[in-house]
Amino acid sequence: MKAMKAKKAKKPMRPMRQVQPMKPALGVRAGRHLHGGPLTYAVLIIFTVGSLFPLVWTAIAASRNNTRLSQTPPPFWFGGNLFKNLQTAWTDANMGLALLNTAVVAGTIALGTVLFSTLAGFAFAKLRFRFKNVLMLLVVATMMVPPQLSVVPLFMTVAELQWTDQLQAVILPTLVSAFGVFFMRQYLVQALPSELVEAARVDGASSLRIIWHIVFPAARPAMAVLGMLTFVAAWNDFFWPVIALTQDNPTVQVALANLGQGFVPDQSVIMAGALLGTLPLLLAFVLFGKQIVGGIMQGAVKG
Amino acid sequence: MRPYTDQTGPAASPSSGDAVPDRTGPAVVERPQGTDRRRVWRSRRYRWDTKYSPYAFVAPFFVFFAAFGVFPLLYTGWSSLHRVSLSAPNDLEWVGLHNYTRLLGDEFFWNALRNTFTIGIISTVPQLLMALGIAHLLNYRLRASGFFRVAILTPYATSVAAATLVFVLLFGRDYGMINWALDAVGFGKVDWQSGTLSSQVAVSTIVIWRWTGYNALIYLAAMQAVPNDLYESAALDGATRWQQFVHVTIPSLRPTILFTVVVSTIGATQLFGEPLLFGGAGGQKGGASHQFQTLGLYLYEQGWFNFHLGRASAIAWAMFLILLIVAGVYLLIARRLRKSE
Numbered sequence: 218m219k220a221m222k223a224k225k226a227k228k229p230m231r232p233m234r235q236v237q238p239m240k241p242a243l244g245v246r247a248g249r250h251l252h253g254g255p256l257t258y259a260v261l262i263i264f265t266v267g268s269l270f271p272l273v274w275t276a277i278a279a280s281r282n283n284t285r286l287s288q289t290p291p292p293f294w295f296g297g298n299l300f301k302n303l304q305t306a307w308t309d310a311n312m313g314l315a316l317l318n319t320a321v322v323a324g325t326i327a328l329g330t331v332l333f334s335t336l337a338g339f340a341f342a343k344l345r346f347r348f349k350n351v352l353m354l355l356v357v358a359t360m361m362v363p364p365q366l367s368v369v370p371l372f373m374t375v376a377e378l379q380w381t382d383q384l385q386a387v388i389l390p391t392l393v394s395a396f397g398v399f400f401m402r403q404y405l406v407q408a409l410p411s412e413l414v415e416a417a418r419v420d421g422a423s424s425l426r427i428i429w430h431i432v433f434p435a436a437r438p439a440m441a442v443l444g445m446l447t448f449v450a451a452w453n454d455f456f457w458p459v460i461a462l463t464q465d466n467p468t469v470q471v472a473l474a475n476l477g478q479g480f481v482p483d484q485s486v487i488m489a490g491a492l493l494g495t496l497p498l499l500l501a502f503v504l505f506g507k508q509i510v511g512g513i514m515q516g517a518v519k520g
Numbered sequence: 521m522r523p524y525t526d527q528t529g530p531a532a533s534p535s536s537g538d539a540v541p542d543r544t545g546p547a548v549v550e551r552p553q554g555t556d557r558r559r560v561w562r563s564r565r566y567r568w569d570t571k572y573s574p575y576a577f578v579a580p581f582f583v584f585f586a587a588f589g590v591f592p593l594l595y596t597g598w599s600s601l602h603r604v605s606l607s608a609p610n611d612l613e614w615v616g617l618h619n620y621t622r623l624l625g626d627e628f629f630w631n632a633l634r635n636t637f638t639i640g641i642i643s644t645v646p647q648l649l650m651a652l653g654i655a656h657l658l659n660y661r662l663r664a665s666g667f668f669r670v671a672i673l674t675p676y677a678t679s680v681a682a683a684t685l686v687f688v689l690l691f692g693r694d695y696g697m698i699n700w701a702l703d704a705v706g707f708g709k710v711d712w713q714s715g716t717l718s719s720q721v722a723v724s725t726i727v728i729w730r731w732t733g734y735n736a737l738i739y740l741a742a743m744q745a746v747p748n749d750l751y752e753s754a755a756l757d758g759a760t761r762w763q764q765f766v767h768v769t770i771p772s773l774r775p776t777i778l779f780t781v782v783v784s785t786i787g788a789t790q791l792f793g794e795p796l797l798f799g800g801a802g803g804q805k806g807g808a809s810h811q812f813q814t815l816g817l818y819l820y821e822q823g824w825f826n827f828h829l830g831r832a833s834a835i836a837w838a839m840f841l842i843l844l845i846v847a848g849v850y851l852l853i854a855r856r857l858r859k860s861e
Binding site: 251252253257258260261264265267268269271272274275278286287288289290291333334336337339340341344345346349352356359361362363364365366367368369370371372373374376377389390391392393395398418421423424425428449452453455456459460469470473474476477478479484487488490491492494495498499501502506507509510513514515 | 562566569570571573574575576577578580581582584585587588589591592593595596599604609610650653654657658660661662666668669670671672673674675676677678679680681682683684685686687688689690694695696697700729732733734737738740741744761786789790792793796797800801802803816819820823824829832833836837839840843847
């Protein structure tokens with residue numbers, strides 16, 4: 218059960234590689250067994266530079282000052298103002314509070330989504346109950362509904378409850394996700410043997426024990442993937458937070474939106490704010506990049 | 521798992537099984553009856569558990585979903601039939617279909633619809649084509665393939681807001697790096713923000729930058745699931761790398777491509793943050809002459825700057841309708857493709 222799907226998927230390649238030395242006699246090397254040529258590397262390196270450059274330049278611009286950013290040619294290397302600008306962004310744009318708020322919001326949403334999606338996904342994958350197919354259809358149908366469709370009533374509700382500027386206003390509406398339920402169902406259908414659940418039932422295990430001792434261990438890899446994807450999405454969520462929160466109690470994205478709309482006129486401070494708001498996720502990418510990539514690719518094959 | 525394999529009795533949980541006899545201490549004499557009742561109770565609880573716990577498991581999702589998904593969706597429809605002001609968001613005045621008929625004659629609505637469509641095309645088509653190419657290259661045996669994969673995914677970790685703020689500087693008219701480079705090679709500077717096409721290209725660039733790597737990884741995952749014998753037999757038949765790509769890779773990827781097209785389309789109809797922040801102060805207008813105002817921005821402007829929440833609701837439902845039409849078209853295309861196979 219603990220054997221991760223990712224590892225399983227890679228395994229079939231091993232024996233093939235060992236067989237490979239026999240094959241060149243036929244001269245057949247094709248598909249993913251072909252080596253990339255110099256042109257392949259050249260294109261990939263250009264694309265990688267393009268992907269990383271705007272981020273690096275954010276740091277460069279954040280380490281300069283406003284005057285230097287209003288000259289040609291633009292700066293290509295770091296200046297000495299980074300910490301001063303970070304400090305200004307921290308105090309003037311409320312970035313400190315914004316980071317704390319975003320951590321709370323994204324953490325709660327990721328936890329809630331993973332927990333509720335696993336429970337519902339398990340029920341849809343392995344249990345029998347009435348209206349199961351209708352309810353599942355409802356879940357799939359709602360994955361398409363854009364958030365714009367609920368913004369006006371949500372705003373009315375928040376105004377009625379006087380939740381403006383309170384974190385629950387952005388946490389509660391995104392605490393569950395139809396995609397999450399679908400994702401966990403697809404995973405558990407394959408990864409959790411039905412016999413295991415039935416055997417536990419015959420032994421008299423309650424549903425809660427089955428969830429705790431069988432479903433959670435089996436679902437752990439998919440839960441980790443869903444948790445990461447949800448955390449990134451919640452950290453970067455823009456539309457609803459911009460409407461529900463103000464500069465007094467912002468998330469990172471709300472603070473950045475206000476920076477961009479003229480809250481602070483200094484360009485280098487704006488870039489420092491953008492850097493601060495992105496840094497935690499970038500750090501996570503440096504540490505867990507491989508797992509995140511694996512998670513997205515795994516999710517793609519499953520979904 | 522261990523608790524189940526070495527558990528001998530039908531006891532639901534060992535701890536409760538031990539505790540119960542202690543509590544019924546004085547009644548030990550009538551033990552048969554007591555265990556009987558307990559067994560009945562236990563089997564009833566067991567039956568209830570199997571019968572109702574599935575509903576308990578799906579309940580949290582559906583409760584939240586009803587409160588924050590279904591109810592707002594329907595209520596948006598309801599409020600689109602009313603005049604509602606932002607200053608008194610809970611006073612609804614019935615106007616029937618007025619908000620919709622008004623939209624039909626509203627040049628800004630059609631402008632926003634047109635912009636959403638063109639930006640959607642400019643951002644989605646090159647993005648997915650590039651992602652396909654990059655995925656194909658990553659599918660070769662490579663040194664440092666792990667590094668490439670993580671590096672091209674970093675834009676995905678960057679938020680819409682942070683990315684747009686950087687690109688606003690890069691696309692700056694006077695001191696931006698892109699104009700500096702264009703000037704250096706002799707093309708001259710472009711006033712990115714004021715032109716219709718140029719501003720839409722700039723906004724699309726942000727979308728492309730953020731999502732190409734992500735889509736490339738999704739394609740790569742699908743490519744790795746293509747059985748290698750297909751390539752080998754194609755190679756035996758003398759197919760070049762390009763022919764293998766066109767005749768083996770692309771057909772095998774068809775479902776994945778359709779999936780990414782659908783997801784990108786949904787994303788494109790909702791486009792909001794990029795044009796808002798690209799416009800700077802007063803960005804809800806989408807530029808001085810609304811040249812890059814999308815439907816999402818127009819909804820925001822009508823609701824939160826012009827105070828017409830009823831009209832904003834009507835725009836939201838119009839967006840939903842457009843999405844349904846597009847989904848129907850895709851469904852037709854998918855069916856046609858499947859038939860032609």
